[in-house]
Amino acid sequence: MxxxxxxxxxxxxxxxxxxPTVPYWNEALFSIKQWKQTLIQAFNESNTSEGISLYIHLPFCESLCTFCGCNKRITKRHEVETPYIKAVLKEWSLYCKLFDQKPMIKELHLGGGTPTFFSPENLTLLIHGIKQKATLADDYEFSFEGHPNNTTKTHLQTLFDLGFKRVSFGVQDYNPIVQKAIHRLQPFENVKRVTEQARSIGYTSIGHDIIFGLPFQTEAHVEETIKKTKQLLPDRIAFYSYAHVPWIKGNGQRGFKDSDLPAPSIKQNQYQLGKTLLAEAGYHDIGMDHFALKTDALYTASKSETMHRNFMGYTASKTKAMIGLGVSSISDSWYAFAQNVKTLEDYYQLLDNNTIPVFRGHILSxxxxxxxxxxxxxxxxxxxxxxxxxxxxxxxxxxxxxxxxxxxxxxxxxxxxxxxxxxxxxxxxxxxxxxxxxxxxxxxxxxxxxxxxx
Structure with missing residues (x-):
């Protein structure tokens, strides 16, 4: 280029x-009352025809990855799991009370944080609690993000039995120098293990996330990462640019110096190299930074022009209403956006008062x-x-x-x-x-x- x-x-x-993007939301003209009204409107217009989407944010991680821009809480104390699940189910209950019929779930995604921080037993409690107040669309899709280091075969089997057929694993880069810089040490063998286990269990779509533009990363590192990825042949790949926003995420993205990051021209070379290597392996460019094999649903959606983009990224289908559950989650009624409070303490306090924990949003003109x-x-x-x-x-x-x-x-x-x-x-x-x-x-x-x- x-x-x-x-x-x-x-x-x-x-x-x-x-x-509008979040910095341009007009928070002064937003109210939770209006948010509820737009959500009820979207629900009534589409629930029986297309259903709704759910995004559930599970914020806990055992260690901090310095490339990550997500809302997270670092802890090794797994006793935090149960109260959080109870709070999410309380929030879901408050939303369900707004509707005059059971929601029909078309899509459900577990993001983080690290969803597989939670035990298989607690994830079962969460999904059962969600399902109790809903029906499922005939072509529903459940998906989750798995950390290769702590996703067990029991996690994969349990979630598959609960209806999950799609999983994405964060790879980022296989070079140990880069991994050390971003505090994400995970060998290829771990990714190979979970990918092959998911495939043997029956997952129909396995994704890998790869990042270019990371500290100390070179074109050779990108080439080696994609070479190893081709050995596993995941169904879809997110190959995206590292977003360096330390002014937003504080110390989480200050584990290295700006001078350790590749220059823009080198980043673009990394992208072009990766794109070429992925094309040689049979992957098709289907959206910004996203690639898929012809057998994947996202490729089919791109060709039929039914692919959609929202706060979960690219999805194979669109629903008018998307409810975000959990701390910092963003919901979308098509007519409005609403974001939950960003701290666990505020989240728990509002739910204890039977209040939907939204703190800001935007009503679309x-x-x-x-x-x-x-x-x-x-x-x-x-x-x-x-x-x-x-x-x-x-x-x-x-x-x-x-x-x-x-x-x-x-x-x-x-x-x-x-x-x-x-x-x-x-x-x-x-x-x-x-x-x-x-x-x-x-x-x-x-x-x-x-x-x-x-």
């Missing part, structure tokens, strides 16, 4: 798991909904159009002007009332989305809010 393009477009920008759809189209399908379906907005001419230079650089094509991102432009999809981000354009941040796009 041309280094001049990397230098030109390597700016701070959102990853667009939502629009008509303009927000239109821009949200354009950004979703670009992130999921690498194209968008404002010809029909109410997707025209008055700032379209200004957006086209902003996109003109990207078209001159070969990153996209503007045709009539639509744009198409080229193969050359795919690594710059975040930059292209930023041209549509009216809130960002109208109120440029004075300090850095987001990670760099390259």
């Amino acid at each position: 041309c280094f001049s393009l990397v230098n030109k477009y390597n700016v701070a920008g959102p990853r667009y798991t939502s629009y 008509k303009e927000d909904l239109i821009i949200r759809q354009h950004i979703l189209n670009l992130m999921c399908h690498f194209k968008t159009s404002w010809m029909a379906n109410g997707l025209y907005f008055e700032d379209v001419p200004e957006v086209i002007l902003k996109l003109q230079e990207m078209q001159n650089d070969g990153l996209l094509k503007i045709e009539l009332n639509q744009i198409f991102i080229t193969e050359k432009g795919k690594p710059f999809v975040r930059n292209i989305c930023m041209a549509f981000d009216l809130l960002l354009q109208r109120n440029k941040p004075e300090t850095q809010l987001f990670s760099m796009t390259i």
Whole structure:
């Protein structure tokens, strides 16, 4: 890739798991009452047809990984498991009381933190408690994130028996120098063990997460990591750029110096090398930083243009309502976003008072909904159009002007009332989305809010 393009477009920008992005939420106009109303509206519009999604945040980890930007609580005390599960089920109960019928679950994902910090027995209590107040869609999908070092065969079998058919394992990089820098020491043998166990049990989709741009990481490290990954041939791979945001995550991302990170041009070389190696192994580029074999549901969804993107990342299908349970979780009613409190202490206290533990959110305006759809189209399908379906907005001419230079650089094509991102432009999809981000354009941040796009 041309280094001049990397230098030109390597700016701070959102990853667009939502629009508006969290720093641009209008918290002053948000209320929990409005949030409940929009959620009930979305539920009534879609529960019987498509169901809802659940994201459950399990925040505990036994050790701190310094590359991680997630909300977590570091502890080796496993007695924290039971009270947390009781609190999550209490929150689920409060949500279920809003509805006049049982929720139908289409998707459920356990994220973290480290979900496999919890014992198989406690995970069973959690999922049984969720299921008791719900029905399951015919094509439901349960998935979870597993840590290769502590995911046991009993974890895998127990969750499979509970309905989980998809699992993703955090690999990051196999080089011991890089692993030491990010405080994530896990040998290839551990990843091989859990991958093969999951496959033998019957999981239909196994994913590996690989990161480029880590401290001390070189192209040779990326090549070796993907070479080993090809031996296991997971069904899908998230191959994404390390997001260095120490101003948000505090000491968690200060275990190394900025000078230990590869330069933007080297990061881009790492990405291009990885993308080439993955293509040679049969993986298809299906979205920003995501790759899948033809046999995986995410590949099928990308081809049928049913793939969706939300706070859980890319999913094979869309539900209008997504409820986030657990500390710091974000919920989405399509018409509004709501985020839970970020500390365990506040979370427990609010639930003890029978209060849904939301502390901030955003009610989407008509303009927000239109821009949200354009950004979703670009992130999921690498194209968008404002010809029909109410997707025209008055700032379209200004957006086209902003996109003109990207078209001159070969990153996209503007045709009539639509744009198409080229193969050359795919690594710059975040930059292209930023041209549509009216809130960002109208109120440029004075300090850095987001990670760099390259």
